[in-house]
Amino acid sequence: MKDCKQQWWKEAKFGMFIHWGLYSVLAGEWNGVKTPGIGEWIMNHLKIPVEEYRKIAAQFNPTEFDARKWVAVASDAGMKYLTITAKHHDGFAMYHSHCSKYNIVDATPFGRDPMVELAQACREAGIKLCFYYSQAQDWDEPNGLGYGRPDSEKNYDQYLEDKCLPQIRELLTQYGEIGMMWFDTPMSVTYQQSKRVFDTVKEIQPNCIVSGRIGNGIGEYMSTGDNFIPAMPYYGDWEVPATLNDTWGFKKDDDNWKSPAVLIDLLTRINSRGGNYLLNVGPDARGIIPQPSIDILAQIGKYVRGNAESIYATLATPMYPYDIRWCNLTRKPYRLYAHILDGRTRVMLPCVKTPVKRAYLLSTGEELQFEHRPTTNSSCARLSVQLPPRDPAAPNCVVALELEQRDVEFDSLDML
Ligand code: FHN
Numbered sequence: 001m002k003d004c005k006q007q008w009w010k011e012a013k014f015g016m017f018i019h020w021g022l023y024s025v026l027a028g029e030w031n032g033v034k035t036p037g038i039g040e041w042i043m044n045h046l047k048i049p050v051e052e053y054r055k056i057a058a059q060f061n062p063t064e065f066d067a068r069k070w071v072a073v074a075s076d077a078g079m080k081y082l083t084i085t086a087k088h089h090d091g092f093a094m095y096h097s098h099c100s101k102y103n104i105v106d107a108t109p110f111g112r113d114p115m116v117e118l119a120q121a122c123r124e125a126g127i128k129l130c131f132y133y134s135q136a137q138d139w140d141e142p143n144g145l146g147y148g149r150p151d152s153e154k155n156y157d158q159y160l161e162d163k164c165l166p167q168i169r170e171l172l173t174q175y176g177e178i179g180m181m182w183f184d185t186p187m188s189v190t191y192q193q194s195k196r197v198f199d200t201v202k203e204i205q206p207n208c209i210v211s212g213r214i215g216n217g218i219g220e221y222m223s224t225g226d227n228f229i230p231a232m233p234y235y236g237d238w239e240v241p242a243t244l245n246d247t248w249g250f251k252k253d254d255d256n257w258k259s260p261a262v263l264i265d266l267l268t269r270i271n272s273r274g275g276n277y278l279l280n281v282g283p284d285a286r287g288i289i290p291q292p293s294i295d296i297l298a299q300i301g302k303y304v305r306g307n308a309e310s311i312y313a314t315l316a317t318p319m320y321p322y323d324i325r326w327c328n329l330t331r332k333p334y335r336l337y338a339h340i341l342d343g344r345t346r347v348m349l350p351c352v353k354t355p356v357k358r359a360y361l362l363s364t365g366e367e368l369q370f371e372h373r374p375t376t377n378s379s380c381a382r383l384s385v386q387l388p389p390r391d392p393a394a395p396n397c398v399v400a401l402e403l404e405q406r407d408v409e410f411d412s413l414d415m416l
Contacts, residue, residue, distance in 0.1 A: 001236035004209050004220040008128060009179065010237060011313035012080035013271050014304060017132075017241055017280035018070070019085050019248035020114075022056045022092045025285040028251030039282060040249030043090050043139055044147055050140055053090065057107040065110075065287025067117035071125045073281070073289055077297035078304030078311070082122060083130040083182045083278060086115065086171055088249075089147075091140025095174070099166040102140060114287075119175040128179030131171050135164050135197050135214070136187040145187045160193060165200050172204040181208055186215025194218055212239070229266070230273055233316040239276040242266070244293050250282040257292050260299035261341070264396055267300070267311070268328040268339040274316025299394075306363045307398040310337035321351050321413045329408075336401040336408045337362065340387070343395035347385040351411040355404040359385045362398040380411040 004010065023040045030046050037045040043053045074082050087093050093103035095115040105113050115131075122129040136156070138144025143159035145151045172178055181201050186194060194216040201208050212223030221237035224230065229240055244263075245254045258266075263279070270277045281293045304311055314330040314337070327347070328339040336354075338347060352372070359370040370385040385399055 002212070002219070002221045002238065004237040006179075006207060006209050009081070009209055009221075009276070012128070013276050013311050013314065014077070014079050014267060015081040015083060015130075015239075015276060015278045016074040016077070016079045017083050017248070017278045018283065019088065019132075019250075019280060020283045021085055021088050021094055021249065022053070022060060022090060023088070023249040024062075024283060025056050025060050027284065028247070028253055034253070035251075038249065039247040039251040039254075040085075040088050040090070042249075050148070054102070054107075054140070057092065057102070058109070060104070060108040060285060061110045062114075062283075062285060062287030063110070065112075065114055065117075065283075067114065067121035068124075070118070070283070070289060071121040071127055073294055073297055074127060075125050076305075077301040078308070079127070079279075080312070081128040081130055081179055082118070083132055083180065084115070084118065086131040086133050087138075087167060088132070089134045089137035089139055089185070091134075091138040091144060093167065095171065097167055097170055099170070100163060115171075115175050123176065129175065129177075130180035130182055130209075131178055132182040132184065133164075133168060133171065134185065135168075135183045136189050137185050138163065145189075146185075151188060156189065156193065160196060165196065168197065168200050169204060172201065172208065178205055178208050180211060182211040183214040183219070184211075186213060189215050191216040191218070224275070229270055230275070232319055233273045235274060235316055237276075238274065239278050240270050241278045241280070243280050244296060248280050248282055250284045250290070252284075255292070257296060260296050260303075261396070263296065263300050264303050264339075265328065265341050267304070268330060268341075271311055271314050272317045272328045272330045272339075302394075303396055307337075307339075309335075310339065310362055310398045310400065318408065318410060321410055324349075331408055333406045334403050336403060338385075338399040338401065340395070340397050340399060343390060343392055345387045345389055347383075347387060347399060349383045349385075351380045351413075352383045352401075353381050353409045353411045354407075356383060356401050357404055358402040360400050360402075361388070362400040368399065375411050375415075378415070380413075380415065 035042045096105040096113040097103040137146035139147030212219035359368040373382040375381040
């Protein structure tokens with residue numbers, strides 16, 4: 001069981017992922033060829049030669065970038081931290097690096113360091129800034145993994161010395177306090193090499209969390225597969241990185257947006273099983289977050305902010321014995337929160353064994369009529385709660401149940 005030690009992250013439950021880089025300029029297409037894969041992998045999938053890919057930097061001028069606007073989108077959505085690609089697999093630094101000229105300040109007409117502006121905006125809004133850094137794959141470097149000649153012919157230790165560790169040091173000294181270093185795809189990196197990366201972070205900022213994907217089991221929390229949610233409650237610290245459509249980096253043709261209703265279900269399901277949800281946006285080459293992402297996040301934000309108590313700082317709820325797809329259950333000491341995902345006006349929840357003192361609509365405090373038949377020798381408990389009618393377009397609501405005991409207990413189906 002992983003323990004990241006940082007209370008802010010355990011309580012945050014919802015964060016924003018941002019994939020932004022040279023690939024955002026291509027938007028899924030190079031020389032008239034569309035990539036079938038995710039946007040930020042276009043260099044690799046279309047086998048774009050390093051020298052050709054490097055030329056994109058000259059076109060990257062995101063003059064519409066406004067750090068405060070991005071942070072406001074995250075904050076309005078109820079997100080508590082923001083993790084942005086400081087360097088993705090393509091090797092391009094999205095900040096002012098002094099150990100590689102291949103960076104947004106020195107190699108583009110833009111010439112600004114967006115991380116300085118984001119760090120300032122995050123501080124103002126009380127959002128934790130975290131950096132994504134691809135520690136193993138670097139398709140621009142002869143000794144970076146994942147592209148060009150076979151990895152077996154590369155000297156990864158040399159890459160660590162020349163670029164990876166110096167850049168990590170820069171990221172942890174140039175922008176103030178950093179919440180987390182989000183490493184990814186450790187590939188064939190050895191335990192010793194992962195440990196050097198880990199130690200470098202901790203020497204500079206001991207409170208900075210090191211993500212699960214540093215490799216070799218030394219990350220401080222468990223990172224699930226992209227868009228994958230554990231099937232049952234999972235104890236310890238963990239996070240689901242996930243997309244709003246089917247790409248991380250901007251792709252102009254990807255309109256497969258998940259609806260706010262689906263996303264509220266995903267967020268509260270992840271929270272109910274004990275995890276954090278890191279939901280991605282992919283800004284375009286102008287520095288603009290796609291409007292559908294902004295609109296969807298605003299909808300989610302209404303729910304999250306209106307029901308904050310049932311989301312932030314919640315704990316994994318023990319396994320509920322029935323498969324109820326219309327409801328996710330989050331909890332805190334002396335409280336169980338039923339996130340109702342459809343328009344029903346009566347909630348029937350068998351097997352809630354813990355005595356219930358009170359039921360109310362969390363967003364308004366309105367008292368709700370309820371009946372709770374206790375568990376007997378031959379039947380499960382039966383809880384039914386009456387709900388007020390709601391707007392069919394936004395039926396989600398949270399029923400808060402005040403419990404007589406600290407921890408909720410469910411009946412086992414074995415007794416039936
Ligand atoms: O290869 C990356 C991918 O581009 C993206 O950054 C995701 C986000 O979790 N991580 C890797 C694949 O798992």
